[in-house]
Amino acid sequence: MTSIIFDLDGTLIDSAPDIHAGIAKLLQEEGLAPLDLATVQSFIGNGVPVLIERVMQHCFGSVDPARRDSFIARFMAHYNAAPTALTRLYPGVKGALVQLQDEGHAIGLCTNKPAAISGAILTGLDVAQHFRAIIGGDSVGAKKPDPAPLHAAVEALGGGKAIYVGDSEIDATAAAAARLPFLLYTEGYRKRPVAEIAHLDSFADFRRLPALVTAVAAKAAEAAPQ
Structure with missing residues (x-):
């Protein structure tokens, strides 16, 4: 998967x-x-x-x-x-993670935040159990938009095909550099309009994400050499 x-x-x-x-x-x-x-x-x-x-x-x-x-x-x-005193998951995140995991996808994190505090936040918000790999800004000696953290995340998840999901121009640039399909969450911290950020598809509701992942994976399978 x-x-x-x-x-x-x-x-x-x-x-x-x-x-x-x-x-x-x-x-x-x-x-x-x-x-x-x-x-x-x-x-x-x-x-x-x-x-x-x-x-x-x-x-x-x-x-x-x-x-x-x-x-x-x-x-x-x-x-x-107190990294989760006011921090909240966006609506629908937990359900999307459960569905993606149930469908057999390996789930990882690639962030510019340090890895240890990222893991603590995921634990505090009760979603850490869904993640097989956490790559932080201090994990590989480079930060996004350098593609090295994304390459490390793909490797930590076993290699093969991967999709990156993010909310910003930095995420889009990193995904392009790593040659990964990029899905843009439009309700985050982006600085520019959606149309000015390179992405394969976008979504404002996490309930749509599993279907988008299925569609991207299907297109990738069709394009793969037989």
Whole structure:
């Protein structure tokens, strides 16, 4: 069967409220007012170091390398203390995972978030049992849109055919670089209109995903050399 690899933030989970809360605590320590949720959400997608750099650029007008690592460590301490306090699965995710697993698909995760906290979040939201592999931004020495994490996820799931499911331009670029079919979840953290993001198909309701996977797998089987 086809392996199904998911992004995490903005695809399976709406984690922006917890990320926003961690940034608010960090800024409070600096004597600054919190940023609004929409602003913090717009900074999500390239991993924590880039998130912090964007926050610093927004608040201070530049990134101070001497303070950057401290900001990252302090944010992660705040975030890791309660990563699922406000985070929720998107509607229909759990049912889609159960159906895909019942249909025989191997399920994996490929995210720019560190692997350990990603696993803890999946456990906290009671879906970790569906995942055979977790590849984080610290797993292979590269982050998306580099294709290396996706290649590692495919290998961890046993190789063969795979589909990537994500919500952003970064996910689309990574999937193209890894030469994987890409399904776009439209209700996440993308920055550009759906029409401007390369994808094989898109969906706004996770109840549609198993049927889309079946259709993509069927097309791939028809195109395969006999």
